[in-house]
Amino acid sequence: MDEKGDFKETLCDDVQGMLALYEAAYMRVEGEQVLDEALEFTKTHLAVIAKDPCDSLSRNEIQQALNLPLRKRLPRLEAVRYIPIYQQQPTHNELLLKLAKLDFNILQSMHKKELSQICKW
Incomplete structure (x- = not known):
């Protein structure tokens, strides 16, 4: 597996890190391709994590973030x-x-x- 794949796998295991990246990606301005990609990546993976029945605390936090980003609250x-x-x-x-x-x-x-x-x- 390449270095980029290792990074994505590690990030997917870090729910708080994933939430932080998701929230940070909303600070982007038009044309910031890296943050656009980060937003799509985190949305996709957080939606999958939110369906996991194991951690209700993280699931609630993720669902609220996906419904309305922190900076818009x-x-x-x-x-x-x-x-x-x-x-x-x-x-x-x-x-x-x-x-x-x-x-x-x-x-x-x-x-x-x-x-x-x-x-x-």
């Missing part, structure tokens, strides 16, 4: 969606997780207060 809504995913990862940082939850709750509280004030007008 609203950051705050993405944060609330990602917190439970991050919490399930064995290597998560407990302090960072608490900070993310606190940040989201504070911002949500501020929005509720603002909405309440607007409704009173």
Whole structure:
């Protein structure tokens, strides 16, 4: 097998790497053939991986990415969606997780207060 084939085989075994390449490929501009090919490659392989019943966490993350790339999502809504995913990862940082939850709750509280004030007008 050639070096290019080895690379593709290794990448297919790395779901997080494949997702990162997929998301990065969306940063391309018109005419970037390498990133166009990377996008097609990752779409095809992620769709196959998403059908694997073994890893539901990766499957959900892949399906969401294929439906709507990260750069096209609203950051705050993405944060609330990602917190439970991050919490399930064995290597998560407990302090960072608490900070993310606190940040989201504070911002949500501020929005509720603002909405309440607007409704009173």
